[in-house]
Amino acid sequence: MPDLNKIRESYNAARELCKKRVVVCAGTGCIANGSLQVFESLKNAVALRGLEITVSLKSDDTSAHKAHDVYMIGSGCQGFCQVGPLVTIEPAGILYGHVKPEDIEEIVEKSIINDDLIERLLYHDPVSGKAYKGNAEIPFYTRQSRTGLKECGHVDPENISEYIAHGGYFSAEAAYTRYSSQDLCKLYKESGLRGRGGGGFSTGLKWEFALKEDNEKKYVVCNGDEGDPGAFMDRSILEGNPHSVIEGMMIAARAIGADEGYVYVRMEYPLACTRIRKAIQVAEDCGILGDDIFGSGKKFRINVMEGAGAFVCGEETALLSSIEGKRGMPNPKPPFPAQKGLFGKPTVINNVETLALVPVVMQQGVDKFRSLGTPKSPGTKTFALTGHVANTGLIEVPFGTTIREIVFEIGGGVLDKDGKINNDAFKAVQIxxxxxxxxxxxxxxxxxxxxxxxxxxxxVGSGGMVVMNDSTCMVETARYFMTFTQHESCGKCVPCREGTRQMLEMLEDVVNGDGTEETLELLQEAGEAVKITSLCGLGKSAPNPVLSTLRYFRDEYEAHVKAKYCPTRACKALTPISIDPQTCRGCTLCKRVCPVGAISGEVKQAHVIDPLVCIKCGACVSTCKFKAIS
Amino acid sequence: MSATYAAAHSFNKVMEILDRFERSETKIIPILQAVQEEYRYLPQEVMTFIATSLGVSPARLYGVATFYSHFSLEPKGKHIIKMCDGTACHVRGSSAVIDAIRKRLNLTAKKITTDDMMYTFETVSCLGACGLAPVLVVDDAIHGQVTPEQALDAIEKIEAEERENA
Amino acid sequence: MEKYIYINDRPVLWEDEKNILALARKAHIEIPTFCYHSELSLYGACRLCMVEVEGRGLVTSCSTEPFEGMRIKTHTRQILKLRKTIVEMLLANHDQECPKCSRADDCKLRDVSNRLGIDKVRFRKTRERKPKDLGSECLVRDPNKCVLCGDCVRFCDEIQGIGAIDFAARGQNVNVAAAYGKSLAQVDCVNCGQCAAVCPTGAIVVKSHIPQVWDAIHSGEKYVVAQIAPAVRVALGEMFKLPSGELATGKMIAALRILGFKKVFDTAFSADLTVVEEANEFVSRKSKGEKLPIFTSCCPAWVKYAEQSYPQLLGNLSSCRSPQQMFGAIAKERLPQQLGVEKEKLYVVSIMPCTAKKYECKRPEFSHDGIADVDVVLTTQELGRMIKEAGIDLNDLEPESMDLPMGFATGAGVIFGNSGGVSEAVLRYAADKFDIPVPENIVLQEVRGSSGLREASLADGNLKMAVVHGLKNAQILCDKIVSGEAEYDIVEVMACPGGCTGGAGQPIVHNKAQRKARTTSLYHADKTMPLHRAQDNPFINELYETLLEKPNSHQAHELLHTAYKHRKRIDDDELSLSGAGAEDRCKVRVCVGTSCYLRGSQDILAKTLQMVEENAWGKHFDIGATFCSETCDKGPTISIGDQTIHHATLPQIREMISKAAGTRE
Known part of the structure; x- marks a missing residue:
């Protein structure tokens, strides 16, 4: 049986013998930017200088108990992918961004051997140009309340000792040795922890339903089929802190009496698959997962299943079908998975972020957990901030934070169409x-x-947050989302299969200038029908982007169908006819042929077309002798 | 490796895969994934073979294989290029890159593999690297914040390598 | 305590109904649905059956269990509007060629659309037309009319255990398809046609052979005769508004004569003949204790299924042809002479409750010198349509009788149309030999009933029988027989629910009561007949005297028996590993089915390939892996050229390959 305290003490003792700790982000984003090369170069440069270096500090490794100059790890995603590759040097707390192999010598010389800062590698505020030393100062981080993501980007995801040293698996131990299933359900109900994957259902209540089912076989399934484009917190957690997910699953299993679990990960996340597989293996090797967990006599094993590319498998019943080797099509509920789930057995499905928070809740205690967030939505939530915003990346904030704080403060402001920070350019945010x-x-x-x-x-959904500036056409945006949901519809139920397609066709009409007011009416009606009657949550929510834009940007839709004009000029077919003032000689010919009087201008002065009046008949274009109109 | 040996090798692999997954009907998806890894697509006769081995109907297996976008019933090109068309990438201009690549390789949304079987180009749903949008994946290497020019450069690089190897 | 539920504010007694939809039906409210089928698993896809439950909002009635005191509204303004929108969405891509559709009179989509008062489809067609599947002899699939309710898919999988069709692709592109998008004719479809019977629209229909029959009748050259299967007579009337199960034999015969059939005979006559042949075959096997149980072979869907899935049981199938084919064989043998017609001109039309019979009559073994024993098969529905086409008012016709001699049958032949009927008929024949007391009313209750598997132990346990209908039930039973878990002497298998009365060629069945009425009527028909045992049929006895000599004689074997062969589930699908397609090469096939595989066939295959490779003999061989038979006990089985080697060993195969290579080098 693993003695967590001993592992923790031994690890900390070894850690204290290391002078510096260097963390290179090895999340998908930073790897794409070359962080693995940075890691290797750093390691070599340090070694070349004759410094003692270790890359895997293990608690049971007696060699680790000698003094090391540098302890180097590759971490999971730190969230600030835009600035990657990221290198953190502790204990000074220096964060360097955009690190390239050619920077390595200087980093070793100045910041590892000595404690000097390299100004140009620090993060600079895009507006003020101010340089920040590290996480502790950068507003992107300081404004967040990292809870679930806390260890992500900080610990070595492949080193279980480090996870344990940070308090990991103590909650699981408590759950298996000091709590009954009923106690656990009660604790999590009281914590108010709600599912982070979409619906926001009470985690404790979900567990309780499954606990009440009398069945020898039960399953815990981790939903890591994070398909929402623009959301990648689950990927980050699986890559950066896989043990937290395992621990969460163990606690869930204890709460409902399950002995087998599945982690379902998207195939688009190969690194996440590798990391969670390794972590499970290591946890088994350590005796944390197995047939007699912490001496409780309880058994729990976890399988990993890779998805095969179907967004709909994020829906829980579809996900279960997929694990069973079937087409990933949702099934009607009831029966709910808690009653009849995987292979017909009671099953609890929680998403990655929720499971990663499970041990945190126990560690912190209910009161502390509830101290953040709102009374009905306690705790924190991770959002993936992307789009036209200065700082993109993963952020974790307490529920109750406003969009203003997220976009303008943590996000550093809105980027206008020229890529400059300009908060006036804010138009919308898709959540x-x-x-x-x-x-x-x-x-x-x-x-x-x-x-x-x-x-x-x-x-809240999965927490994708896409910021859009005023150059974005909302009709076109709705069309884009509809293309996605239409493409990802499983095709089972009529409203989602047929309705989303019809909605897409109508939106295409609108952006192509073929829409009428009737189109908008029918679009609304079809959207509502799909929303009300679809079989699964994905179908029910598919019309949201359309219905919400119809509601909040009605004028934009109307401009498209009535004036045949796209106010942002994003829709090519609806880009208005205009007169080039440089070429126009002011001959007035166009003004005279315009059947609707849309052209104005004095003789020998450049003329202008009022796009709201123009019907784009093209009469002026063919009349102009100077080819000034297009 | 001659064609005979390659076929036999692949076949042995299929048998191994079936054994590894205990010829269990519930392991259809991992089995197909592993088989596709071996053949780079799912040949029809291999599918029938798997169906019979697992005791499921070929139509059912076909239904599963055609449901998931990862599975391909057509052979894919030697080099696989994927462009993420998730929201973040879309907002940050993936369409222009997609158009450029399709034009360069003479492909369309429906025709995704070049006639010489050298390239397959597909758009994929979010790769979760939104911080780097738009994202291009060339033979499993991720390229972040790509422009159409960079994408074309990446193809030129493959072309150059191919010429060298030829 | 009685429990009540309130539907539209009126109390409805809730007994054991599992869902609101069934409960509403009891309250005489037909909630529209495409994908709910009481005999199949819950699917929940059409979303039409939404109702409003107080406190819960809109729910699908098919998937929602009632609870006491539940208050339901079934036609609120919102519900009616939503239903209309959904049906409009379906109609947008539905090929609305109703006047040309054979399901026009019985199309659920058309009915629901009419009921909802849809007069305009506001959505547009978004999908391209897809080609029809015309490959099968029995069925035509038209994807342009499919509403993707999945009833066919689930029936084929859950009731028939075949899964010849399934959903393919995703989203917009979802379609019901056979494996790899092939035609039904090329896959493991057994032609039972139940997919067409459960299809709510015209997306799967029975292939029509009416034109061929009209051609024959109008040609003036052909002498067209009909044989009518027992189950037809209790269902045809439904197409003419007669109550389900009403016996319409006489009127039907009259109609056939008006249509232009020269003679009208009874398949029940050849069913009597089947009883004699099959019972004798059974008695002989039973006395020798070999090839037991004997499986019936009247159902062509079951026969094809067995050929595909249970090659090891093929020896147990009765070698008797089905009554249809026995009739055809005897007709083509005797009628030309009896009627004074040239054999080439005699045209035999079968009227069958069955779609698979269309396939059966085309099997090559049932044609000789280009002349088929049965020329064409019409289903009950097709006959009804011909009668309507000719404008004949069936109800007003004076009943007529069958022509002799092949129109005379006993009740034994008639009950063939019911599940359990063949068994009962054989028992009536063989009762003496096993000392089974036959009751006064000749009803052998043991094999009657409607459950999917019925078992009987007679003659003090000396005679064990099983009756199954639905091929999934047959599959379960066969697996038990193969594993030795179950032992029987006789097993009767019918593919369709209820047997032939529930065949897919019959008018569409809307509820179980309808099927039951047909069954009851057929048993009643038996009761009213003068004779009940096949051996009492004087014309059968005459046939033996004049032509067949005795049961199971050489001549009987020639005309009335057949043989079966193992079939692959998918046409042309073999895993060729090298040299495929080269005709002149030596063909090597290694079975890698479970049993051969366990005995090391894979290793032999791998090493053989290696050997061929090393010796550069690739040009001589076409080597492939195959499944010859799943659980054959003689493995590893390997064929080299035209030799088949059982219990193959590596040295043996090496030697043979070397030899084959040697002769070719």
Whole structure:
């Protein structure tokens, strides 16, 4: 039986003997930017100087108990991918971004051997140009409340000792040795922890339903089929802190009486698959997972299943079908998975982020957990901030934080169409991925939580947050999301299969200038029918981007269908006819042929066309002798 | 390796895969994944073979294989290029890159593999590397914040390598 | 305590209904649905059956269990509007060629659309037309009419255990397809046609052979005769608004004569003949204790299924042809002379409750010198349509009788149409030999009933029988027989629910009561007949005297028996590993089915390939892996050229390969 305290003490003792700890981010983003080369170069450069270096500090490794100059690890995603590759040097707390192999010598010389800063590698505020030393100062981090992500990007995901040293698996131990299943369900119900994957259902209550089922075989399934485009927190957790997910699953298994678990990961996340597989293996090797967990006599084993490329498998019943080797099509509920789930057995499905928070809740205690967030949505939530915003990346904030704080402060402001920070350029934010809704300036100060978002036609969903500036056409955006959901519809139920397709066709008409007011009416009606009647949550939420934009950007739709004009000029077919003032000689010919009087201008002065009046008949274009109109 | 030996080798691999997954009907997806890894696509006669081995109907296996976008019933090109068309990438201009690559390789949304079987180009749903949008994956290497020019450069690089190897 | 549920504010007694939809039906409210089928698993895809439950909002009635005191509204303004929108969405891509559709009179989509008062489809067609599958002899699939309710897929899988069709692709592109998008004719479809019977639209229909029959009748050259299967007479009337199960034999015969059939005979006559042949075959096997149990072979869907899936049981199938083919063989042998018609001109039309009979009559073993024993098969539905086409009012016709001699049958032949009927008929024949007391009313209750598997132990346990219908039930039973878990003497298998009365060629069945009425009527028909045992049929006895000599004689074997062969589930699908397609090469096939595989066939295959490779003999061989028979006990089985080697060993195969290579070098 593993003695967690002993592992922790031994690891900490070894750690204290290391002078410096260097963390190179090895998340997918940083790897793409070359962080693995940076890691190797750093290691070599340090070794060349005759410094003692270790890359895997193990508690049971007696060699680790000698003094090391440098302890180097590759971490999971630190969230600030845009600035990667990221290198952190502790204990000074220096964070370097955009590190290239050619920077290595200087880093070793100045910041590892000595404690000097290299100004140019620090993070600079894009507006003020101010340099920040590290995480402890950079607003992107300081404004966050990292809880679930805390260890992500900080610990070595492949080193279980480090996880244990940071308090890992103590919650699982407590769950298996000091709590009954009933106690656990009660504790998590009281904590108010809600599912982070979409619906926001109470985790403790879900467990309780499964616990009540009388069945010898039960399953815990971790939903890592994070398909929402623009959301990647689950990937980051699986890559950066896989043991937290395992521990969460263990606690869930103890709570419902399950002895087998599955982690379902998207195939698009190969690194996450590798990391979670390794972590499970290591946990088994250590005796943490196995047939007699912490001497409780309870058994729990975890399998990993890679998805095969179907967004709909994020829906829980579809995910179960997929594990069973079937087409990933959702099934009607009831029966709920808690009653009849995987292979017909009671099954609890929680998503990655939720499971990663499970040990945190126990570690912190209910009161501390509830101290953040809102009364009905306690705790923190990770959002993937992307789009037209200065700082993109993963952020974790307490529920109740406003969009304004997230976009303008943590995100560093909105980028306008020229790539400059300009908060006036803010137009909308799409929350909750393709199933979410588009929110506007008027929602900037609404405290975000499950219920407030639901009330305004959006949803927390998986936490994707795409910022859009004023060059974005909302009709085109709705069309983009509809293309996605339409493409990813499993095709089982009529409203989702046929309805999303019809909606897409109508949106295409609108952006192509073929839409009428009837199109908008039918679009609304079809959207509502799909929302109400679809079989699964994905179908029910598929019309959200359309319905929310119809609600908040109605004028934009109307401009498309009535004036045949795209206000952002994003829709090519609706880009208005205009007169080039340089070429126009002011002959007035066009003004005279215009059947609707859309052209104005004095003789020998450049003329202009009023796009709202223009019907794009093209009469002026063919009349102009100077080819000034197009 | 001659064609005979290659076929036999692949076949042995299929048998190994079936054994590894205990010829269990519930392991259809990992089995197909492993087989596709071996053949780079799912040949029809191999599918029938798997179906019979697992005791499921070939139509059912076909249904599963055609449901998931990862599975291909057509052979794929030697080099696989994927462009992420998730929201973040879309907002940051993936369409232009997609157009450029399709034009360069003479492909369309429906025709995804070049006639010389050298390239397969597909758009994929979010790769979760949104911080680097738009993201291009060339033979498993991720390229972040790509422009159409960089994408074309990546193809030129493969072309050059191919010429060298030829 | 009685429990009540309130539907539209009126109390409805809740007994054991599992869902609101069934409960509403009891309350005489037909909630529209495409994908709910009481005999199949829950699918929940069409979303039409939504109702409003107080406190819960809209739910699908098919998937929602009632609870006491539940209050349900079935036609609120919102519900009606949503249903309309959904049906409009379906219609947008539905090929609305109703006047040309054979399901026009019985199309659920058309009915629901009419009921909802849809007068305009506001959505547009978004999908390209897809080609029809015309390959099968029995069925035509038209994907352009499919609503993707999945009833066919689930029936084929859950009731028939075949899964010849399944959903393919995803989203917009979802379609019901056979493996690899092939035609039904090229895959493991057994032609039972139940997919067509459960299809709510015209997406799967029975292939029509009406034109061929009209051609024959109108040609003036052909002498067209009909044989009518027992189950037809209790179902045809449904197409003419007669109550389900009403016996319409006489009117049907009259109609056939008006249509232009020269003679009308009874397949029940040849069913009597089947009883004699099969019972004798059984008695002989039973006395020798070999090849037991004997499986019946009247059902062509079952025969094809067995050929595909249970090659090891093929020896147990009765070698008797089905009554249809026995009739055809006797007709083509005797009628030309009896009627004074040239054999080439005699045209035999079968009227069958069955779609698979269309396939059966085309099997090559049932044609000789280009002349088929049965020329064409019409289903009950097709006959009904011909009668309508000719404008004949069936109800008003005076009943007529069958022509002799092949129109005379006993009740034994008639009950063939019911599941259990063949067994009962054989028992009536063989009762004496096993000392089974036959009751006064000749009803052998043991084999009657409607459950999917019925077992009987007679003659003090000396005679064990099983009756199954639905091929999934047959599969379960066969697996038990193969494993030795179950032992029987006789097993009757019918593919369709209820047997032939529930065949897919019959008018569409809307509820179980309808099927039951047909069954009851057929048993009643037996009761009213003068004779009940096949051996009492004087014309059968005459046939033996004049032509066949005695049961199972050489001549009987020539005309009335057949043989079976193992079939692959998918046409042309063999795992060729090297040299495929080269005709002149030596063909080597190694079975890698489970049993051969366990005995080391894979190793032999790998080493053989290696040997061929090393010696550069690739040009001489076409080597492939195959499944010859799944659980054959003689493995490893390997064929080299035209030799088949059982219990093959590596040295043996090496030697043979070397030899084959040697002769070719």
């Amino acid at each position: 909750g991925g393709p199933s979410g809704g588009c929110l506007t300036r008027e929602h900037l100060d609404i405290p975000l939580d499950f219920d407030s978002l639901g009330a305004i036609g959006a949803m």
